[in-house]
Amino acid sequence: MKITARADYAILAIFELALHPATTRVQARELAGSQEIPLRFLEQILIQLKKAGMVESVRGAAGGYTLACPAREISLARILEAVEGDVTLLDSRVKPCCVLYKVWQEIEKEFVKKLRSITIEDLVRRKIQDDRVLVYHI
Amino acid sequence: MKITARADYAILAIFELALHPATTRVQARELAGSQEIPLRFLEQILIQLKKAGMVESVRGAAGGYTLACPAREISLARILEAVEGDVTLLDSRVKPCCVLYKVWQEIEKEFVKKLRSITIEDLVRRKIQDDRVLVYHI
DNA sequence: CGAAAGTTGACTAAATCGGTAGGGATTGTG
DNA sequence: CACAATCCCTACCGATTTAGTCAACTTTCG
Numbered sequence: 001m002k003i004t005a006r007a008d009y010a011i012l013a014i015f016e017l018a019l020h021p022a023t024t025r026v027q028a029r030e031l032a033g034s035q036e037i038p039l040r041f042l043e044q045i046l047i048q049l050k051k052a053g054m055v056e057s058v059r060g061a062a063g064g065y066t067l068a069c070p071a072r073e074i075s076l077a078r079i080l081e082a083v084e085g086d087v088t089l090l091d092s093r094v095k096p097c098c099v100l101y102k103v104w105q106e107i108e109k110e111f112v113k114k115l116r117s118i119t120i121e122d123l124v125r126r127k128i129q130d131d132r133v134l135v136y137h138i
Numbered sequence: 139m140k141i142t143a144r145a146d147y148a149i150l151a152i153f154e155l156a157l158h159p160a161t162t163r164v165q166a167r168e169l170a171g172s173q174e175i176p177l178r179f180l181e182q183i184l185i186q187l188k189k190a191g192m193v194e195s196v197r198g199a200a201g202g203y204t205l206a207c208p209a210r211e212i213s214l215a216r217i218l219e220a221v222e223g224d225v226t227l228l229d230s231r232v233k234p235c236c237v238l239y240k241v242w243q244e245i246e247k248e249f250v251k252k253l254r255s256i257t258i259e260d261l262v263r264r265k266i267q268d269d270r271v272l273v274y275h276i
Numbered sequence: 277c278g279a280a281a282g283t284t285g286a287c288t289a290a291a292t293c294g295g296t297a298g299g300g301a302t303t304g305t306g
Numbered sequence: 307c308a309c310a311a312t313c314c315c316t317a318c319c320g321a322t323t324t325a326g327t328c329a330a331c332t333t334t335c336g
Contacts (some may be wrong), residue, residue: 003227004294005294012238058303089139111245144325195282199280201334202282279335280336285330285331292321298317303310303311
C-alpha cells in the first residue's frame with residue numbers, strides 16, 4: 001500500500017521536465033541531479049515513460065528528453081500505470097465473489113478517479129503559487 | 139499499492155466472526171475453513187488482531203475466538219493498521235519539501251478517511267442485503 | 277491426567293524493490 | 307573520420323517483504 005520509489009521518481013522527473021520550456025532538451029543527468037535520483041535507475045524509468053508516450057528522447061552528444069505531450073494530459077494515474085503496470089488495490093488472487101470484493105472495488109475506483117484528476121500541469125501551477133507566496137513573505 | 143493477502147485475510151476473518159452470534163466461540167480452524175485461509179497463517183493474523191483489541195480468545199478444548207467489541211467499531215482502517223503497521227501511501231523516504239508531497243498527503247487523507255468510514259457492520263449489512271436479493275431472485 | 281485447542285518463535289521459498297553494471301546504438305563536434 | 311557524449315537494452319544483485327510452514331510449548335476442559 002505504498003507508493004514505490006520508482007513511481008515517485010517518475011513523477012518527479014516528468015514534473016522537472018514540465019518546468020523547462022517545451023523545446024529545450026533536458027538530459028537524464030540533469031533530471032537526476034535536480035531531483036536527487038540515481039542516474040542509472042532514472043534511465044530505466046525514462047524508458048518506461050517513453051514507451052508510454054509521455055516523453056520523447058533524442059540520442060547522441062546533444063541529446064536529452066522532452067515531454068511528448070502537454071502537461072495537462074499527463075495525470076498521476078497515467079504515470080503510475082506506466083511504471084507499475086496497473087493501479088489496482090486488489091491483485092488477481094482475490095476472488096470476485098464476496099461482499100468485500102465489491103467494497104474494495106468501490107474504494108479503488110474512487111482512488112483512481114482522484115489520481116486521474118491530478119495532472120502535471122496542476123503540480124506546476126501549485127509550485128508557481130507556492131513560490132509566489134514565498135516571495136511575498138520575504 | 140496492493141492490499142496484502144494478510145490484510146485481506148484479516149478482514150475476512152473478522153467478517154466471518156461477525157456473522158456468528160456474539161457469544162459463540164469460533165475456532166481458528168473453522169474461520170480458516172470457511173474463508174479458505176491457510177490455518178497456520180491465519181493464527182498469526184489472529185494474534186495481531188487480538189493484540190489490537192479486536193478479537194478475544196479462549197484457550198483450551200472448547201476454546202475459540204469472539205469479537206472483542208461491536209462490529210460497528212471495527213473499521214477497515216483499524217484492521218489494516220493492526221496487521222500492516224500503518225496505512226500510508228508514502229514511506230519515510232519521501233522528503234516533505236516538494237509540491238508532490240502535499241498532493242500525496244491529500245490523496246492519502248481522503249483514502250484513509252474512506253477506510254475509516256467502512257466498518258465490519260457495514261459489510262454484514264451489505265451481505266444480508268445481497269443474500270436477500272438472491273432469495274428474491276430465485 | 278490426557279486430549280484438544282491456542283500461542284510462540286524460528287524458518288523458508290518466492291517475489292518485489294531499489295538499485296548497479298556492462299556494453300551497444302546514435303549523434304553532434306573537432 | 308574519430309571521439310566523446312548521450313540514450314538504450316539486458317542482465318544481475320542484495321535487501322526486504324510476502325506468504326506460508328513447522329515444531330514445540332502452554333492452557334484449559336472433561
